[in-house]
Amino acid sequence: MTKGIAPVTKNEIVEVTIEDLTHEGAGVAKIDGYALFIPKALPGERARVKVIKVNKGYGFGKLVEVLEKSDERIDDIPCPIFQNCGGCQLQHLSYEGQLKQKQKQVRDVLERIGKITDVTVHPTLGMSDPWRYRNKAQVPFAEREGGLIAGFYQERSHEIIDMNACLIQHEENDKVVQAVKEVASKFGVRGYDEKKHKGTLRHVVARYGVNTGQLMVVLVTRSKELPNKTKLIEGIREQLPNVTSIVQNINTKRTNVIFGDQTDVLWGEEYIYDTIGDVKFAISARSFYQVNPGQTKVLYDKALEYAKLNGSETVIDAYCGIGTISLFLAQKARHVYGVEIVPEAIDDAKRNAKLNGMTNVDFAVGGAEKVIPWWYTQGIRADTIVVDPPRKGCDEALLDTIIKMKPKRVVYVSCNPATLARDLRVLEDGGYKTVEVQPVDMFPHTTHCEAVARIELNNEE
Numbered sequence: 466m467t468k469g470i471a472p473v474t475k476n477e478i479v480e481v482t483i484e485d486l487t488h489e490g491a492g493v494a495k496i497d498g499y500a501l502f503i504p505k506a507l508p509g510e511r512a513r514v515k516v517i518k519v520n521k522g523y524g525f526g527k528l529v530e531v532l533e534k535s536d537e538r539i540d541d542i543p544c545p546i547f548q549n550c551g552g553c554q555l556q557h558l559s560y561e562g563q564l565k566q567k568q569k570q571v572r573d574v575l576e577r578i579g580k581i582t583d584v585t586v587h588p589t590l591g592m593s594d595p596w597r598y599r600n601k602a603q604v605p606f607a608e609r610e611g612g613l614i615a616g617f618y619q620e621r622s623h624e625i626i627d628m629n630a631c632l633i634q635h636e637e638n639d640k641v642v643q644a645v646k647e648v649a650s651k652f653g654v655r656g657y658d659e660k661k662h663k664g665t666l667r668h669v670v671a672r673y674g675v676n677t678g679q680l681m682v683v684l685v686t687r688s689k690e691l692p693n694k695t696k697l698i699e700g701i702r703e704q705l706p707n708v709t710s711i712v713q714n715i716n717t718k719r720t721n722v723i724f725g726d727q728t729d730v731l732w733g734e735e736y737i738y739d740t741i742g743d744v745k746f747a748i749s750a751r752s753f754y755q756v757n758p759g760q761t762k763v764l765y766d767k768a769l770e771y772a773k774l775n776g777s778e779t780v781i782d783a784y785c786g787i788g789t790i791s792l793f794l795a796q797k798a799r800h801v802y803g804v805e806i807v808p809e810a811i812d813d814a815k816r817n818a819k820l821n822g823m824t825n826v827d828f829a830v831g832g833a834e835k836v837i838p839w840w841y842t843q844g845i846r847a848d849t850i851v852v853d854p855p856r857k858g859c860d861e862a863l864l865d866t867i868i869k870m871k872p873k874r875v876v877y878v879s880c881n882p883a884t885l886a887r888d889l890r891v892l893e894d895g896g897y898k899t900v901e902v903q904p905v906d907m908f909p910h911t912t913h914c915e916a917v918a919r920i921e922l923n924n925e926e
């Protein structure tokens with residue numbers, strides 16, 4: 466390839482200075498204005514890099530050697546599988562550096578996409594101990610050279626790498642995976658062969674209620690048949706004395722999707738319970754539940770603070786999942802309406818409202834962009850609207866209805882700063898002002914960035 470289109474060629478070794486970090490965690494170097502993305506390189510570093518892909522406007526490089534190191538670089542990365550695993554992207558960056566990076570990411574997109582500059586973006590609220598935080602593990606199983614393996618998919622591949630521990634998982638979840646591996650091997654349960662669609666055990670899902678100590682083990686199998694079922698259950702209970710629920714989920718399809726439609730309780734309860742603050746939640750094998758409960762409390766407390774409720778308000782919680790935020794808000798509001806598109810999540814939300822004796826909440830199944838406009842036509846008016854949409858952000862029809870309904874305040878909980886910025890622009894054009902944004906680190910060592918924004922109707926404070 467000539468250097469006509471790009472100033473580098475494939476396999477060339479170049480020395481570069483890293484100027485920035487992408488939202489996916491790759492270092493960015495510029496060569497005559499041409500951007501080279503280099504995973505695991507950090508801003509401020511001088512590095513020797515092998516060019517591995519050359520596109521027209523940008524290319525990719527592989528870090529060969531760090532010549533001048535960033536002060537933020539962590540050399541003794543505690544996780545032995547970090548270099549191969551796709552789960553974490555930022556363990557080589559100090560935790561302080563990660564928090565600053567997430568704050569910067571939010572500020573950057575608000576400016577670049579939302580054209581919003583006069584807003585306070587607070588320093589990211591992080592964890593005092595940013596390890597072992599996940600309350601849920603979903604681990605693929607397979608068969609290798611006559612034995613069961615359980616681990617993680619190598620980055621950008623479907624090759625499973627056997628592993629014994631994941632440092633962002635709660636220890637209890639690691640124990641589940643190792644216990645099932647041992648007991649299933651002992652009783653001849655074979656791992657799933659994805660290519661031939663043979664074998665039994667596809668995934669093990671572990672769910673831990675960190676505030677209740679309850680533990681659920683989900684065995685996802687290719688068929689209902691489970692060899693030595695009774696012995697398997699006994700073995701798991703012996704190895705994991707705190708297990709409260711063992712369930713089997715049957716997934717007969719050739720698919721990457723983990724769960725199938727049928728779930729049978731093999732032993733114990735259908736649910737485990739956990740609490741966030743004073744609110745209790747029932748969690749089944751397939752329920753959506755935030756994976757970092759400590760930081761979820763931080764996030765919801767911030768959402769509640771931004772909602773500024775005094776007990777007299779009507780609140781709408783759009784994209785409410787199993788009603789976690791709705792129930793948090795219901796502790797301080799007159800009435801909360803939650804809306805969510807997944808019917809099973811609304812079943813969970815109603816169950817959770819009952820569990821907590823809350824009667825000032827109503828839940829509806831449907832698209833927020835359809836249900837909330839319909840509520841509007843029925844005369845429902847909210848003083849505050851909380852939205853917590855998926856990564857693609859809010860539907861325009863919903864934003865239009867918010868602008869028409871004119872709640873005093875909107876609280877936007879976002880897992881994607883780019884769509885947050887886009888939607889804030891629409892709200893600002895519709896008469897709102899973004900006052901402050903608080904990033905909260907829900908997923909330390911990964912590039913995922915969560916933030917909550919307070920948006921006020923103009924002339925209100």
Ligand SMILES: C[S@@+](CC[C@H](N)C(=O)[O-])C[C@H]1O[C@@H](n2cnc3c(N)ncnc32)[C@H](O)[C@@H]1O
Pocket residue numbers: 753754755783784785786787788789790804805806807810831832833834853854855880
């Ligand atoms: C980021 S989650 C938030 C869940 C919940 N607020 C929580 O904190 O646990 C987004 C939720 O939006 C739901 N969802 C996706 N599209 C939707 C739509 N068009 N209308 C309503 N809910 C939707 C998803 O099923 C998911 O439960």
